[in-house]
Amino acid sequence: MILPIIAYGDPVLRKKAAAIANDYPKLPELIENMWETMYNASGVGLAAPQIGKPIRLFMVDATPFADDEDLSKEEQKQLDGFKKVFINAQIQEETGKEWPFNEGCLSIPDIREDVNRKDTITITYQDEDFNIHTETYDGLVARIIQHEYDHIEGILFTDKLSSLKKRLLKSRLDKISKGKIQIDYKMRFPNLKKGR
Numbered sequence: 001m002i003l004p005i006i007a008y009g010d011p012v013l014r015k016k017a018a019a020i021a022n023d024y025p026k027l028p029e030l031i032e033n034m035w036e037t038m039y040n041a042s043g044v045g046l047a048a049p050q051i052g053k054p055i056r057l058f059m060v061d062a063t064p065f066a067d068d069e070d071l072s073k074e075e076q077k078q079l080d081g082f083k084k085v086f087i088n089a090q091i092q093e094e095t096g097k098e099w100p101f102n103e104g105c106l107s108i109p110d111i112r113e114d115v116n117r118k119d120t121i122t123i124t125y126q127d128e129d130f131n132i133h134t135e136t137y138d139g140l141v142a143r144i145i146q147h148e149y150d151h152i153e154g155i156l157f158t159d160k161l162s163s164l165k166k167r168l169l170k171s172r173l174d175k176i177s178k179g180k181i182q183i184d185y186k187m188r189f190p191n192l193k194k195g196r
Contacts, residue, residue, distance in 0.1 A: 002186055003037045003051045008108045008156070009177025010190040015054040017047075017152040019088045022130040024055070031085055031128060034059055041185035043106045045144050047151030050107050052188070056088045058148035062141050075139055082141055089125035091149055092134070094118040101143055103157045109183050111172060115160045117146050 006012055020027070030053070038046035038059065047058035065071070066080035096119030104112040120138040123145060127133060137145060147157060158169060175181060179189035 001033045001036065002040045003033055004186040004188040005037065005041060005046075005050050005106050006052050007176055007179070007187050007189045008158075008173055010052075010188070012049050012052055012054055013107060013151070013156060014154045015049065016154045017049055017054045017056045020055045020057065028128070031057075031059070035061075037186075038106075041106050045148040046106065047148045049151050049154075056152045057086070058089070058152060059083075059085045060141075060144050060148060062144055065140050071140070078139065078141055085128050086123070086125040086145070086148070087127065087130065089123055089149055089152065091146070092122040092124055094121050094146070096120040096138065101140075103143075103147060105147070105157055106185075108156065108158060108173070108176060109181055109187075111158070111169060111176075113157070113161055113165060113169075115147075115157050117143055117160075121146060123149070 034046050034048070034051060034057075037051060038061070044062055044064055045058065045060045048055045060082070062079040062082040066076045068076070071079070094117075098116040098118055100114040100116050102112050103115045119142065120136060121142045122134065122136045124132065124134045150156065158166065158173065161169070177189060177191040179187075179192040
């Protein structure tokens with residue numbers, strides 16, 4: 001089932017998400033619905049707060065980036081088929097050089113900006129069966145994970161921009177929160193005026 005994606009301005013996107021246990025109600029169904037929602041919106045990642053649930057759950061499918069001809073064969077191989085669910089994730093360490101990449105977000109449609117992030121992360125998380133993993137990622141895979149991880153920490157990519165950039169984007173962000181935007185997927189807007 002395709003769920004509405006929560007737009008910028010909703011308080012749920014600012015909450016630090018709570019950990020969940022393996023008896024979380026209808027978790028397999030929720031994960032399936034989140035995959036369907038993400039693919040419907042042509043996303044490469046989706047976090048539970050983006051569908052209105054302040055829980056530590058996000059998913060990543062980096063496969064669309066595998067076709068990028070600017071990447072090395074090794075990077076393309078790493079991205080191809082990289083599809084995972086992360087539950088109760090904690091980033092242990094971020095290392096390496098900071099590098100810029102043009103990021104967007106399903107909750108903030110039509111805005112893309114360069115964001116600096118460190119190259120390499122080590123993350124501990126549980127999979128759908130609640131097995132614990134600690135893994136290290138770099139490059140674009142790390143970048144997508146960092147972006148989604150920020151969502152469960154109540155952080156948006158626009159928070160990482162300079163104060164000047166934030167001021168320049170303010171009116172566009174306000175329009176998004178009011179639903180004054182053309183999108184081709186289902187969204188819920190926090191400041192949509194009723195009866196218009």
